[in-house]
Structures are given as C-alpha cells and as structure tokens.
Amino acid sequence: MTSRSDPDYRPQLTLRDVSEASGVSEMTVSRVLRNRGEVSEKTREKVLNAAKELGYVPNKIAGALASNRVNLVGVIIPSLSNMVFPEVMMGISKVLEGTQLQPVVGVTYYEPDKEEEVIFEMLSWRPSGLIVAGLEHTDAARKMMANAGVPVVEIMDVDGDAIDACVGISHVRAGRETATEILKRGYRKIGLLGTKMPLDHRARKRFEGFTAVLQEAGLSLADEEYYSGGSALAKGREMTQAILERSKDLDFLYYSNDMIGAGGLLYCLEAGIDVPDDIGMAGFNGVELIDGLPKRLATMDSCRAEIGRKAAEIILASLDKSANSPPRHVEISPVFAPGDTVR
Amino acid sequence: MTSRSDPDYRPQLTLRDVSEASGVSEMTVSRVLRNRGEVSEKTREKVLNAAKELGYVPNKIAGALASNRVNLVGVIIPSLSNMVFPEVMMGISKVLEGTQLQPVVGVTYYEPDKEEEVIFEMLSWRPSGLIVAGLEHTDAARKMMANAGVPVVEIMDVDGDAIDACVGISHVRAGRETATEILKRGYRKIGLLGTKMPLDHRARKRFEGFTAVLQEAGLSLADEEYYSGGSALAKGREMTQAILERSKDLDFLYYSNDMIGAGGLLYCLEAGIDVPDDIGMAGFNGVELIDGLPKRLATMDSCRAEIGRKAAEIILASLDKSANSPPRHVEISPVFAPGDTVR
C-alpha cells in the first residue's frame, strides 16, 4: 500500500468505479455487495458482474469507519509454542465460522508489558470483542479493556476477578484435585517438575493448589525441578532423570504439563522403572499426544477447545441483543483422568 | 461496538476530546501521538497527559483510511492443528517485532474455496503485505493477489510458479533425497504412511519425489497406509501395526510427518522390532519433539521458522524502498538427518 503522494501510487478500485461500470448508484452497489436491503434481481446482477469484471475488493477500512462496525474479534494469548493456545483458537474459529466475525490473534509471550501493548493495538482497531487469556493484566490494560465498550472475555482461568466475562477452569482446584487423587492412591514422596515461568500464573496456581493439599495432609514436597527453553519432551526426560537420581525415594512426579510428563514417562519406561508402582506420574492439559504414548499419562483436561467455543459464544451473544445472553462467568470442571500412570 | 443509532451508543473518545482537554489543535495532538513532525516539548507533554488522563485509544480505522496505510500483514495458513504453522508464525512475529507491522492470521483448513474467501477478506483490509502458505490457489485467488498492489509471499513450497515472491523448500526434492538416502543404506521393501489429504500438496509432492526415485531404481512401493483424523501419534502407532502385520517383509517406513513417525517408532520399540536394522524409519519436518524420543527419528527439517523469517523480511524490504531488496525467490535446502532410525 503506497501512500497517496507516492510517484507510483495507483488509486484503488472504489465503489464509484463499480457504480460507473454498472450504471447503478454507489449506494445501491453498496447494498448489493453487502446483501443488505431490497435490490431488484436485475440490478443485483449488473452490479455483481461489474464488480467481478473489475476485480473489485471492498475497502473494509472505509466501511468500518462509516458504519462503526468492525467484524473482528481480538484474541490475545501468551504463546504459540505449544499446542494449548492453537487449540483454543480452533474452538473460537469453529464458533465464529459462519458468522460475520473473524478472529485476530495477538501474542504476548507471557510478558505483561507486551500484553498491554497488544491490547492497546487491538483496541485501536475497534474490534467487536476481545478474548484474552488469563486474569492477570497491568492496571492500564485492565482499564483499557473495561472502558473499551466491547465485550471482553478472559479465558483459561477463573481464579480471580474478571473485568467483564470469563470462561475457564480453576487451576487452584485442578492442582488440589490432582493432589487429592494422588494421596488417595497412597503416594507420599512427591516431586514437582515444571517450567521456570513466574508469569505463567495458571501453572503457578496449580502448584499452589497442589501443595496446599499436601500441607493439609501434613506432607510437603519432597523435591522440585524447573527448566526453561528447549524441547519439552527432551527436557521432561532430563529433568526426570535428574530429580530421580537426586531424590531416590520419590514415589510420584507431578508435571506442570503433559509434554514434559510424556518425556518423563518415556524416560522411566526406558530406565525400567515400574510406572505406576515404583513411581506414579501425572501431567496437565489432556493433550491428544497422550493417546499415542506407551502408557496413557494421568492428566486433567484443560478443555481448551471448549473454552474457546464458550468464549466466542459469549462474544456473539453480547453482540446480538435479541439472543438471550449466556452466563458471563463460566467455570468448567475438568476431571482427573488417571490413565495408566497412577495406581 | 454499537451502531451509532443504538439507544445506548456511547460516542468514542476522539482526537477532538484530547484536543479540547489539552488546549492544543487536533492536528498537533495527532502529531504528538504519532511521534511525527516537530512539536515543542511543552505541548508534547500537555497532549500526552491529556491522552493518558482520558484513556484515549486512537482509532486506527480512521487513521488507516486517511493515510492509506495499514500496518498489518496477512498470514494465511491451512491449519493450526499441528506445530508446523505456529512455528512459521513465530518466525514471522520475530522479524515483525519492533517494526510497525503486525501479523494477522487466517486459517483455510486446506480448502481452496475457504482460502479464496480468507484472501478476499484479508485484502479487503488493505494490508501492507500477504504471506500465504503454498503455491496452489484458485484462479480467482491468484488474480486477487496479483492485483492487490501489495507484496505477496508464498511460503513453504517452491515447486511451482509464484505470483510475486516465494520462500520455501522443494518438497519434491525432499522426497527424492530421503528416498536416495534410504536406498543408499540398503533398504528395499518400502512402505509409505501418510494422511488422507489430497489437498496437502506438499505432502503429495514429497511422496511423488520419493516414489520417482524408487522407480528410477527399478523399485516400487511395497505398501501404503493413510489415515485421517485423531491423534497423530496414536494413528502412527495404529497404522504402523496395521501395515507391518499386512506386509511382513517391509524393511522401511516413510511417514508424511514426524508425529505419525514418532507413533510408529514407539510402536516398533514396544513390539521389540529392531530399529533401524529390521525396520528403518523416517519422517518429515524436524519437529522439536523428536529430541525427546527414545531414538531420534530420521527426518528432514522443513525450516519453518526460517521460512517465516525470510518471508517477513521480504515484505519489510519491499515496503521500505530505501532498503536493497533481498531475492524474491528463496529456496532453502534442508538436509536429511539420519538420527537413529536408519542404519
């Protein structure tokens, strides 16, 4: 897109061009192209032909400015580097498919300042709604979203205060339930393995819920291991080896996600460790990958696609005032799936 | 975003509001907010304070219309359901980070008509550039892109004619090289395992290149197996079991991607099959996952992040006329990585 003062600026095709080519007024051309209002079949055809002939592509920028309507939904997520968020996206896409709305993604890399920036950027396009991962934001970001005048759905997490609407699971509870299941099954010397990400609030909350239950049972974590960077599967393998060599009496490993859990599982199987009798293990997320492992890793489904779908539905409903509005605070309750790695 | 005629329409904050609050003309406010043109430090501050005070968020729609500039790059990819495309995205993001440009994603689900639709939708926002996966498009889509007047980079594949620019690998050659390596290592009874996706042109091209080399060597495929849907890892496992039970004399399995290859590898290891001596195996993509498997699967890196980076650089360069333009046709040559699953 060249600036209009550039020497080689080629003016774009406008409604006016279609109007002239078809001998129909701009306004009627506009109506035809948007399928709005009554237009006779004859004019309709003339316009459509002219538009196709010319290769006219409407200018949504101008349309949006004039109509004060932007059919975009901003989706703001921390990362693309694991399957979690793409799956949320798919849930959103599926619901938005067939409506006028289109998702637009922004990535924050788990950085609050970057998130604030992305939110600002998004809002400056005046989208019809916003879906944001997590409940933790800078004050400025919260203020912007609260004042944006569009529906805002915070997703993935419900442990905290939502600005407008939220859909997710309680990670504290997820951690608590996993711990409860583990204790119930008799495991006592428990190690924690996770990513070194203080800003991954959801992983933090799971671990908090998890350790709280241990404490209530008079236990404490036997050991911990954190990593950053690299292939999650490989890291899970390495970390597991490290922690088991260091703490020989561990009988359970709780991983912050399934991918590193899978690495740990592969390591144990190769090392001849009896899973789940010598060592039990559990991850989190319920990724598809789990189905293909030699043993199904115990996990808890984080319901990513469902969260995406529900969030999109909330946006849709709050735009369509005739629809009866769905609840604006949705907690999904995942269940512990023991798989083959707990006894 | 409510329509302006709605009963509960709240007018948005405009430059005018900031102008009035700061006692500075709209024009100067605009200059401050865009860091353009000379503005005295004093006015600058007044404006910035007023804007922050009010919580003003500029309207990019209006800005874009007036300036004929949209700092968006459309990225059109077939799928989010495996790690391949998110990784391309990360390459793109990394390069665009720090520039004015922002990527916007559209997903086509490997459907040509859907792709045409997404391209049309994208172009109607008048983005500064387009990055599209693949070289195969509907005629209408090609025409739109050719006439869009913005840089268009087709990525992932170079086996075909590019509209404007392209960055990718030759999948035909990738298939050929893999076949060559396999034959060189003495494998002869070769089975093919892949996804049932006639519209995944790149997988098709790899298989075509692969079988061409076999034919040139007087060989033909011993067996084939295709799947659709489900967990790739689990499917890889199932397909491998199926093909091996059916064709007991196979000595090599070529998978259309690493994920199903990994499933196959896990199956073989569990089944006590000697890899690579009884059976050799190879996949495609070079996903990180491979590092964490019991044996590293032979593969060929599809250079996703690099492709994303190069594509973004081409867009950037063609927008900045002072920059010397990089080549507009870039073929990256991946190398066969034998890992531990070929002898």
Place this chain on the structure above:
DNA sequence: ATGAAAGCGCTAACAG
C-alpha cells in the same frame, strides 16, 4: 512549531 481545510471510501438516514 502550529493550525485550518479538505477529503480518504464507505454507509446511515432519509427522500423519493
């Protein structure tokens, strides 16, 4: 260094 005027391409609202 700052301001005023004009208009980007389209659609809402109203008139016929």
Place this chain on the structure above:
DNA sequence: CTGTTAGCGCTTTCAT
C-alpha cells in the same frame, strides 16, 4: 426499489 446527502475520525497538505 433506488438515489442523495452528510459525515465517520483521522491525516495530508498547505498556510501561517
């Protein structure tokens, strides 16, 4: 069913 008018919020251009 079709057309006319006005203007969305901003930036360009030109004047001061």
